[in-house]
Amino acid sequence: xxxxxxxxxxxxxxxxxAELAPTHSVIVVERSPELGGAWATDANVxxxxxxxxxxxxxxxxxxxxxxxxxxxPARRLVIATGVRPSTLAELGVLGTRPAGIVATPSAxxxxxxxxxLGRRVAVVGTGWxxxxxxxxxxxxxxxxxxxxxxxxxxxxxxxxxxxxxxxxGLVRGHRRREVRCDAIVLADDRQPRxxxxxxxxxxxxxxxxxxxxxxxxxxxxxxxxxxxxxHDIIDxxxxxxxDVRPILAEKGHAHP
Amino acid sequence: xxxxxFLVTPQATSIRPSHADxxxxxxxxGILGVSIALRVSTTTASVGLFEADADxxxxxxxxxxxxxxxxxxxxxxxxxxxxxxxxxxxxxxCGRLAVAxxxxxxxxxxxxxxxxxxxxxDLELARRAGARAELVxxxxxxxxxxxxxxxxxxxxxxxxxxxxxxxxxxxxxxxxAALNGAKIHRDACVIGLEAQADGTTSVVTTRGVxxxxxxxxxxxxxxxxxxxxxxxxxxxxxxxxxxxxxxxRAWEGRAMSTIVVPAVGPGPGTRGPQVVPTISGSILxxxxxxxxxxxxxTSTDEQRLSYAWEACSATIPDxxxxxxxxxxxxxxxxxxxxxxxxxxxxxxxxxxxxxNRAIGVSCSPAMAEEMLELLRGSGLDAPDRPDASDRLPxxxxxxxxxxxxxxxxxxxxxxxxxxxGEVAASSVAGVRKRTRAMTGRCQGADCFDEVCRRIxxxxxxxxxxxxxxxxxxxxxxxxx
Numbered sequence: 001x002x003x004x005x006x007x008x009x010x011x012x013x014x015x016x017x018a019e020l021a022p023t024h025s026v027i028v029v030e031r032s033p034e035l036g037g038a039w040a041t042d043a044n045v046x047x048x049x050x051x052x053x054x055x056x057x058x059x060x061x062x063x064x065x066x067x068x069x070x071x072x073p074a075r076r077l078v079i080a081t082g083v084r085p086s087t088l089a090e091l092g093v094l095g096t097r098p099a100g101i102v103a104t105p106s107a108x109x110x111x112x113x114x115x116x117l118g119r120r121v122a123v124v125g126t127g128w129x130x131x132x133x134x135x136x137x138x139x140x141x142x143x144x145x146x147x148x149x150x151x152x153x154x155x156x157x158x159x160x161x162x163x164x165x166x167x168x169g170l171v172r173g174h175r176r177r178e179v180r181c182d183a184i185v186l187a188d189d190r191q192p193r194x195x196x197x198x199x200x201x202x203x204x205x206x207x208x209x210x211x212x213x214x215x216x217x218x219x220x221x222x223x224x225x226x227x228x229x230x231h232d233i234i235d236x237x238x239x240x241x242x243d244v245r246p247i248l249a250e251k252g253h254a255h256p
Numbered sequence: 257x258x259x260x261x262f263l264v265t266p267q268a269t270s271i272r273p274s275h276a277d278x279x280x281x282x283x284x285x286g287i288l289g290v291s292i293a294l295r296v297s298t299t300t301a302s303v304g305l306f307e308a309d310a311d312x313x314x315x316x317x318x319x320x321x322x323x324x325x326x327x328x329x330x331x332x333x334x335x336x337x338x339x340x341x342x343x344x345x346x347x348x349x350c351g352r353l354a355v356a357x358x359x360x361x362x363x364x365x366x367x368x369x370x371x372x373x374x375x376x377x378d379l380e381l382a383r384r385a386g387a388r389a390e391l392v393x394x395x396x397x398x399x400x401x402x403x404x405x406x407x408x409x410x411x412x413x414x415x416x417x418x419x420x421x422x423x424x425x426x427x428x429x430x431x432x433a434a435l436n437g438a439k440i441h442r443d444a445c446v447i448g449l450e451a452q453a454d455g456t457t458s459v460v461t462t463r464g465v466x467x468x469x470x471x472x473x474x475x476x477x478x479x480x481x482x483x484x485x486x487x488x489x490x491x492x493x494x495x496x497x498x499x500x501x502x503x504x505r506a507w508e509g510r511a512m513s514t515i516v517v518p519a520v521g522p523g524p525g526t527r528g529p530q531v532v533p534t535i536s537g538s539i540l541x542x543x544x545x546x547x548x549x550x551x552x553x554t555s556t557d558e559q560r561l562s563y564a565w566e567a568c569s570a571t572i573p574d575x576x577x578x579x580x581x582x583x584x585x586x587x588x589x590x591x592x593x594x595x596x597x598x599x600x601x602x603x604x605x606x607x608x609x610x611x612n613r614a615i616g617v618s619c620s621p622a623m624a625e626e627m628l629e630l631l632r633g634s635g636l637d638a639p640d641r642p643d644a645s646d647r648l649p650x651x652x653x654x655x656x657x658x659x660x661x662x663x664x665x666x667x668x669x670x671x672x673x674x675x676x677g678e679v680a681a682s683s684v685a686g687v688r689k690r691t692r693a694m695t696g697r698c699q700g701a702d703c704f705d706e707v708c709r710r711i712x713x714x715x716x717x718x719x720x721x722x723x724x725x726x727x728x729x730x731x732x733x734x735x736x
Contacts, residue, residue: 031662052659064667068656086697089501090579094556097584099724099731103701110705115720115732162552163728182733186701194697195662200506 002027002046003237005061005074007196010036011219012210012226013080017045019230023239027072031064053077058205071206078232080210080226081193085125085186088159093168095158100165101135103186104129111136118183122168124156125146125188127216133185144225145179148188159184208233267488268494278304278439279636281468283446285312287422288610289474290429291624296434298646299628301638304468305430305438305640306461308445308478311686312724313426315476316616318689319498319554319586321532321540324357325618326416326594327387335595338388338619338626345621346418352647353428355421356535362417362515364527365399365408365571370724371519372410378519386418388622403572417515419535422617423689427679428648434678436644442679443467443726446475449486449607457486457606470631474610476589477551483609488601495551495587496613498543499560501568503578504697505537513540516571521545522563529564531572536664536692539578541568549588556583582695588613588731598623600634608634660710661703663696671707675714682715683723684708684731 002025007014009030015025021044028035028198029048051065059075085103088094102110108129111117121137122145123130130146137144147170149155154177158169167178192212194200199207210226275408282293285307296303307314307507313651326343329335350357366372375391382389390413398404432438441463448460459466473482480493511533518528532540544560561583569575590613591597601607608625612619632638657667674681674690681687683692687707694700694707708722708731715722720732 030660050658052662054659054662054665064655064657064659064665066656066658084698084701087581087697087701089582089699091280091713094558094561094583096555102704102731105700106706107367107699110708110719110731113705116735117731118733132552157558160555163726180377191698194506195702197506200697209499 001073004076006078015223015226016230021045030062076206077230078208083189097099098161107185120181121182121183123185129189130187278468280470282472284474286317287620291620292627293438294429294433295624295628297433297438298644299638303438305440306444307442316588323423324418324420327382331384336385341622355425357420359418361415364412364517364519366410366519375412430679455656472608487606488604494589494590495548497548499585503539504580504581528567531568554585558586571602661693664692666693668693685725
């Protein structure tokens with residue numbers, strides 16, 4: 001049994017792990033083959049990459065990856081998976097569902113691979129992701145149109161276009177207007193990313209969430225929030241010496 | 257012979273102007289079309305299916321509540337007989353096709369004594385139609401579904417109602433039909449049906465021409481157009497739009513087990529929008545009902561979806577705490593007042609109609625069976641083949657795999673599998689329909705690009721040429 005499983009190997013997840021490592025045994029599970037953020041090897045931390053926590057049973061995490069499905073018993077689960085953009089439904093946007101609507105981070109990775117998502121691209125939201133999308137779109141020679149309530153008070157509410165996106169309707173009070181566009185990128189990054197069944201809403205047994213940062217919060221603020229989550233765990237979860245040794249033996253890549 | 261000049265498409269250049277004869281041409285790749293194709297494929301007859309869209313399950317078979325009903329219409333009607341015949345078969349059918357199904361039961365709920373009295377009439381009708389049914393009081397109804405509103409004073413309990421993966425059912429049925437020799441043609445829009453002197457029909461499609469002895473019109477919203485092309489009876493089709501909300505399966509830790517339907521809906525004699533605990537765990541609210549002019553109009557609107565939201569939160573108050581992850585709409589086929597239509601055309605002797613307004617899934621096994629009997633009675637000499645397969649071969653997915661869609665737990669292997677087989681996905685929407693990738697709470701924000709990459713890899717095309725759905729939906733636009 002580990003003390004803590006941390007879902008997400010970004011700055012927040014690694015900060016939680018680093019903070020806990022001196023006293024608690026920790027497993028960090030990261031979906032991608034890479035970790036994000038500064039990392040100091042610590043004996044008490046085991047890292048699983050290219051692995052996905054799909055479920056939390058209250059006393060164990062179910063992890064799927066190239067090494068098969070594993071059940072990892074643990075006392076606590078920390079969700080440090082960051083934020084994702086609001087979906088059309090969360091934004092309250094109805095209408096049609098044509099081709100040409102993509103959300104970050106998928107949209108950003110496609111743009112970075114050279115895919116021309118559109119020539120007139122409506123970018124919904126403000127913040128780091130939206131800025132990065134705008135930069136890519138402009139660099140491709142296309143027009144980026146920044147929209148969203150937090151941009152200028154106009155709220156997107158309806159998509160038009162059968163096959164491809166033709167326009168995004170905006171509303172402000174009783175006024176309505178239409179932005180002609182051939183692609184829409186959802187990039188407001190306002191929603192907590194909650195992907196682990198059993199740890200989606202607050203109140204799951206043994207689950208702690210690194211809080212969703214304010215829009216445009218610097219990484220330092222995210223790391224600070226993560227540290228606070230770690231300290232709450234340190235304060236409430238007695239360390240379990242017995243369990244440290246087997247994990248060390250198992251992992252093999254970090255030695256005390 | 258046919259002298260149609262094809263529109264020059266990349267596909268058209270490679271096809272021969274004429275194809276081998278078919279015993280049965282089925283037009284339409286929705287649940288009725290594939291079910292009929294499957295049933296015919298297990299006989300000695302040859303069968304081809306033609307779908308105008310880029311993929312199967314393009315219309316109402318894609319956008320429905322995923323309910324396999326046990327009671328829909330009064331006793332003595334064809335709908336009642338189709339439902340009653342089909343309903344007991346679902347465990348068996350879904351077991352053989354590896355399609356998810358759960359017999360969860362339904363509560364048709366009443367808020368007043370008057371509504372309860374009206375349900376007594378429904379109870380009698382349901383029993384006479386062959387469905388199991390009982391009237392329960394509010395307390396018993398809440399015992400069956402703890403999330404039910406305190407205001408419910410009574411309900412008609414239909415224990416045999418089920419939820420089903422209705423889209424998966426279409427693909428699994430088509431896959432089995434194809435394994436039994438049916439030819440499934442997609443992007444094959446029928447543009448002509450020409451009666452030949454020998455009594456056969458030339459089925460002219462955007463993919464080529466086939467000679468068929470029998471033509472089954474299961475074209476959904478296109479049944480009127482297909483009949484017109486064939487010179488058959490005029491059919492007036494009204495697209496009837498249904499709009500739905502999808503709620504995330506994570507719902508403050510509470511699970512719902514039973515389908516809940518208000519006994520009284522917006523119009524006289526109608527039920528209200530249902531709350532459906534789907535087989536994927538998400539909760540579906542709807543449908544709303546409105547007739548539209550344009551069969552391609554599947555847009556959603558605030559006014560009707562607000563009604564669905566209000567009506568559903570009256571039956572299940574906790575709905576308001578659910579997270580809405582998607583709104584969608586689809587159009588079903590309204591022809592006159594009846595729900596099910598299955599008959600031989602009065603004008604064209606080798607043309608047959610199969611249509612259903614609201615409960616296509618629930619009727620499909622029985623309608624497929626009856627269609628085969630009708631064809632046999634009309635001269636199709638096709639006994640069942642003892643060597644025909646009645647099940648899909650077992651699929652063992654390796655669990656040593658990357659998870660691509662985390663919200664729905666869809667692995668890379670499952671996506672690769674959807675890109676293979678007899679009725680392979682060839683677009684993002686195709687993968688989504690077959691695997692449920694991108695249908696969870698982030699709606700593909702995290703995995704859309706990876707799905708595109710896997711499609712590109714499988715089809716050996718460039719990333720920008722990957723199609724979102726049909727023609728003209730490349731994810732990357734052409735550079736000037």
